[in-house]
Amino acid sequence: MKNPPAFFWLKLAFRELLNNRRFSLFFLFNLALGLAGFIALDSFKESLDNHLGQNSKAILGADIALTSYLPFEEKTLDALEARFPQNTLSTRKTSLFTMVATEDQTRLVQITGIEKEFPFYGKMVLKNNGVVESKNVEQSLALSGEAWVYPELLFMLGLKLGGSLKIGEKKFRIADTVLDDPSSSFSSFGLAPRVYLAYSQMQETALLSKKSRISYQRLYRLPDGTDLSGLVVKLQNKINSFEGSDSKIRILTHKRAGNNLGRLLGYLNDYLGLVAMIAVFLAGIGAAYLFRNYLVHRFREISILMSLGATRQQTYRMVLWQLGLLGTGAALIAIIISLAILPLLPLLLKQFLPNGFETQLSLGSLLFALVLGGVGSLVFCLPVLSRIRTVQPLQLFHKNIGQQDATPVLWRQALSYLPLLILSWSLSVWQSHSLIVGSAFVGMLLASILFLGSIAWLVLFLAGKLSQTSGSTMKRLAFRNLQRNRTGAISCFLALALGTLLINLIPQIYQGLQEEVSRPDDFRIPSLFLFDIQPEQMEPLQKTLSAEKVNLNYLSPIVRARLEKVNGNKFDANSKEVSLTREQERQQNFRRHNLNLSYRTQLSDSEQIVEGRPMTTNFDLDSGKPAEISLEVRYAERMGFKLGDLLTFNVQEVLVEAIVINLRRVQWNSFQPNFFILFQPGVLEDAPGTFVGSIGGLVASRRMNVQNLIVSDYPNVSVIDVTRMVGRVLKISDQMVLALRMMAYLSILAGLVVVFSIARHEVEGRLWELNLLKVLGARFSDIQKMIQIEFAVLGIFAGLFGVAVSLIMSYGISWWFFENLWKWTWQTSLGSIIGVTSLSVGVAWLATQRTLRSSPLNLLRS
């Protein structure tokens, strides 16, 4: 006996798929949509990541930088630079804060010395000379000893282009003003306007020799493909081995450069990764469900083949071919859809996306989708596939093929889910870039499935009980159908509930994220920020501004301090641990910060207590109790502080003890003066401090007038025009909100298609039974009612519990993944329950229409 031709089983598999066109098309469409969602999301994510990554590189002006408050020792630098790959470019940069003077005015500025290579990324634009090039730096700054300044400095000091500015010991000619400076990151705008000099000129100011706080930076441009994280670990390990001041050298990567931008970028990446994963899961659920129904109806053909001499392995082979064909076909369709849609995205979103943004299909995600189509569909359907073991050709003599419900061996059944578990886990870890987060996500999904399965069993048990009570015949029949058709009903319930869970999860998480990255409704973009307002200037300044019909908003006191002790133990600001995660990096940064303390009687609109109680309104010195403070929740998490901790601050050499009373969430994008640490009133009022405030809603000409007015009347007050800066940050935030919203809609669409195909297939599978009822004399309306009751029960409970589990899960994800940004929107939850129920009932109604039109003769034929 010989073996069949090489492609015999493939041919047979293909013929069978062609014969079951409806199943094949639904399977292909369902999986292709999920995979297209994955490719689109992954490519969009990568494009956005690249684009925003370029922005963050522009903020730093490099890929990575080493910074120190002391000049680098040559041997130290050699030891560190030995860790960099070959062909790394480097440049030097120095910056410091100092007062500059004209003949009659002084002002705090940030002096920055650069070399001709700066910046490696991004474009600095000058008013007269346009985009800065190496020759500009060389000729204007280095050779001619000129300076470029921020335009607001000219207003503050009453200077003009060509005028001179004394910096330290040397006078510089102001050659140009800086219109666009990509390195003016969000976090630095609050300090002072910037003055650019040549690096070589910095020495001549004589400022470097004084005991001022100077930041020395070495900026590096790395060759493409360098493993940045790996390099950071190597450098940090080397720095940890140094002694003395060298051990305080800091590593700054472009990803960390814009703290706020980096955080938002992190959210967006994590969220898009999660959505891409959910799109695949949804498609997998739909595919597995469709395949289960298909396979049950194929048991007869499998039995026939086995009775004709096919081995069980050969029948497996044929079904595997079918899965392979469908999976690969779906992946190819998904690729074609993505190829067609993605190039259109930049055109469709032209007004929202930044200049130069291009969506590019990532080859990696295309290949991955292809593999996922083939392997993924097999893995998702493996638990169903294993049911072929229960097919016995002897059933051909018993006329009940496909109806048997042989109990599969438990361990074998459990084993068939193992590849799915491994694939889901690997996918989750890959997309979330975290072993813990990926595992937690899969764990939560698994727990949800078990919980929903138990609920389904309970609902069907209750349906069985209800079928015994009085009620209309069709109602009792509907409940009995649910109870008797337990396997089908539980599968349908699980698929609907999981679909609801997943599609609800996305907007639920989105709500919290949107809250964080979008601005409040009553937000007014600040135009000017005022610093260094002395307490005695408050009243006259406000009067001056009132006369100009301008309001000074969000006036807040600032008192500088250092943290000395935590719960009586000395506080170590320099942890020597290597920062491995984003969280650890932030924690290290925060520990080194000098602190700006403030005090308020009430929280502002952008603040909300998440733990603890409000602070009392006045500190009672005689009580002997420590003062009450409120900490920003993420700051507290990173520093490891909790409610009730006793912190000792050094406020201008006076030790102040304070107890943490509450943790509050701050919406930083509100652009209001916000603080990590807030004291209750009555503690810091006597400490030397200044005030900060903002003025909003000023057009360009008014901004100039108000600036001039403040500068002339209150020379010590620093006024900074933040319009451009705020505008840029908001633009990035808006892009992110748009991306979040688009991805949520895309995934919901994929989910709805899955729910639709599931409900439709379930009714289709019941055509024979419905025809029988017609033959027995049931009225059309009765049959419709019965079906609708069944699907309404499944839909309501699946929707209800799917939403409930999604709320728990989204809270968990938000708490762990997105730093506790969670907000319940009851509208979304209610909409999901109503939507899933309506969809189930509606699809059932649509499908029964076909049965009602068909002749009962079909029953006789079948």
Next chain:
Amino acid sequence: MILEIKGLDKFFPQTDHDKIEVLKNLNLQVEEGETVAVVGQSGSGKSTLLSLLAGLDRQSSGSLRLRGQEISAMSEVKLTQFRAENIGIIFQQFYLMPHLTALENVSLPLEMFGHKDSLQRAREALLQVGLEEREKHFPHQLSGGESQRVAIARAIVIRPAILLADEPTGNLDNATGVQVSNLLFDLVQTTGMTLLLVTHNTELALRCSRQLTLQSGTFQ
């Protein structure tokens, strides 16, 4: 002798101490070219006997030898191969593959084992059952009688030593049933195949050279 059954038992365990005995101590010998009808009421064990003869199920005890080989001693793979070469099965409900044409359905058991002349032999088989004109038709385009004739062609195309038929006319009207049974017996006579059929139809049973009545799991 082509088939020899000795002390054949088949029971289905229900609980630890309970079982349903479907076939009890059956003994049967069938010579080559013989036609045997097994009749009996529903639940008498006819279908179970046919499953055992077709090698689709295993007996609980006793011996079942086909062409001198003990079926219960064969591995699953060996049994599958043995069935494909020696046993043709005709079902009451035809069981044709819906997505294959009449010709493809008939050639399927040959193609599965790589016979190069499978199509030629399938055409010959269709010619034998008088359906050469219908070779490109799909099962849903055929009448009940035609479908059963295709099923017969599929069963004989492998040139089996024994043909097992489960109520071959049970799903057909009287006239068509007679046509199909005429065809079946003609083929058996022409080819010299052994036929064992299970039926309720007394007329059909009487056309066989021997009739056996199965009652409560034993031959009467």
